[in-house]
Amino acid sequence: MDTVKITSPIEAKTIEELTVGTPVLISGVIYAARDAAHHRFIQALDNRETLPFPMKGQIIYYTGPSPARPGRIIGSVGPTTSARMDGYTPRLLAAGIKAMIGKGSRSPEVREAMQKYKAVYFVATGGAGALLAQSIKKVEIIAYEDLGAEAVRLLTVENFPAIVANDIYGEDLFEQGRAQYRRWGK
Amino acid sequence: MRPIVPKLREIKASDITETVAQLCQRANFELDEDVLAALKLAQQTEESPLGKEFLHQIIENAQIAERKSLPLCQDCGTAVVFLEIGQEAHIVDGDLYTAVTEGVRQGYTQGYLRKSMVSQPFSARKNTKDNTPPVIHTEIVPGDRVKIICLCKGAGAENMSKLAMLKPGDGREGIIDLVVRTVDEAGADPCPPLIVGLGIGSTAEGAMLLAEKALLRPIGKPNPDPEVAELEQELLSRINDLGIGPLGLGGRTTALAVHAEVRPTHIASLPVAVNLQCHSARHKEARL
Numbered sequence: 315m316d317t318v319k320i321t322s323p324i325e326a327k328t329i330e331e332l333t334v335g336t337p338v339l340i341s342g343v344i345y346a347a348r349d350a351a352h353h354r355f356i357q358a359l360d361n362r363e364t365l366p367f368p369m370k371g372q373i374i375y376y377t378g379p380s381p382a383r384p385g386r387i388i389g390s391v392g393p394t395t396s397a398r399m400d401g402y403t404p405r406l407l408a409a410g411i412k413a414m415i416g417k418g419s420r421s422p423e424v425r426e427a428m429q430k431y432k433a434v435y436f437v438a439t440g441g442a443g444a445l446l447a448q449s450i451k452k453v454e455i456i457a458y459e460d461l462g463a464e465a466v467r468l469l470t471v472e473n474f475p476a477i478v479a480n481d482i483y484g485e486d487l488f489e490q491g492r493a494q495y496r497r498w499g500k
Numbered sequence: 501m502r503p504i505v506p507k508l509r510e511i512k513a514s515d516i517t518e519t520v521a522q523l524c525q526r527a528n529f530e531l532d533e534d535v536l537a538a539l540k541l542a543q544q545t546e547e548s549p550l551g552k553e554f555l556h557q558i559i560e561n562a563q564i565a566e567r568k569s570l571p572l573c574q575d576c577g578t579a580v581v582f583l584e585i586g587q588e589a590h591i592v593d594g595d596l597y598t599a600v601t602e603g604v605r606q607g608y609t610q611g612y613l614r615k616s617m618v619s620q621p622f623s624a625r626k627n628t629k630d631n632t633p634p635v636i637h638t639e640i641v642p643g644d645r646v647k648i649i650c651l652c653k654g655a656g657a658e659n660m661s662k663l664a665m666l667k668p669g670d671g672r673e674g675i676i677d678l679v680v681r682t683v684d685e686a687g688a689d690p691c692p693p694l695i696v697g698l699g700i701g702s703t704a705e706g707a708m709l710l711a712e713k714a715l716l717r718p719i720g721k722p723n724p725d726p727e728v729a730e731l732e733q734e735l736l737s738r739i740n741d742l743g744i745g746p747l748g749l750g751g752r753t754t755a756l757a758v759h760a761e762v763r764p765t766h767i768a769s770l771p772v773a774v775n776l777q778c779h780s781a782r783h784k785e786a787r788l
Contacts (some may be wrong), residue, residue: 383612389574390572390574390614395656417688419688440688443573444562487750488749491548491550496742
């Protein structure tokens, strides 16, 4: 499948064109947030407080980077397991998030919410944090600095490689891929 | 009668600290040759084009990590330190566990590695900020040397570990069923292709430790017992028939190897522990 270049924030029309298995190169701004930050997003929503960034049209990247060496902007920055964010995700999709980047499959609830709110899920190569760091051009901590590696970071990325694993049409690349290559326990 | 004075070889605590600090960094920057070789072989045999691409990225990642002293993965792991202490070795000028802990602190700080340890795990989850404490396993062995192995264990794979106290009657088939089911349910989350560590026998905690130690064996080196080696091979083939593939998006390479360690157990027991290792299998060792 041909690689599609997309820019973030992401437009509704672009989302419609993305189907599972499509390799993408993402440029623009994305937000790094994982477990502890998600917990606080939900607390903020519960308390009707302002979220640290407007979520409409944005991409969340599930990652907690390693520290930057002097003279560099970031350390390794690969995806973490998305399933741990499943419980929080439907409410963030309702708040306007249009795409997530992570590794591993999503729960049925998240997949339903993706269809409902027209959002997609990208998989980046787990355990390739040094490689993925090469696509990060700028880093700024914008919230929850006390969380260290788990603080919310605004990342400016250029040609960040990922693949569409769930689209707005309810397809799932994990299921498709496994069904294609499974020989046992069918 | 003259008392027998054992000839003890002295090893300075500060040398242990320095060695642990270096091992933690090297483990995070340099993927071992056996892992790279297994990944390269998988890249040739993998049938899924997407799986091939992921394996290519994983290999390229290892090259970038080593060249730039960047961690292979942002999850630089829990530092699990195995100490094999010769009974004629004498640690001087400091306390052994303090020395190891200090080595982890220095290694993770000097190497700009991510600090992932939190205290009060069920409540405050406060980051200790230097990746301490390590998990330390000590074994007393013959000789006067100290062997130190640092295993930097990522949580994605560790989280998928399992212990089952099978019934003796479950036997070999029960083990196969448990292991294959564990890998199947873990799916994409532990970052396949995996190395599957198994501990069979002993007690509950003994089996878990065996499973983790099994991960330290060079990739694909079979257990010396032919019966166990055959079980390893059958499991590897069954696991790779699951179709999970690199990163769980389908393919033939779900595991690079299965390593099993077996010990005697109680007449009423058949403990089986499964410890999964992601493709970023990071461990380094040194002998002092």
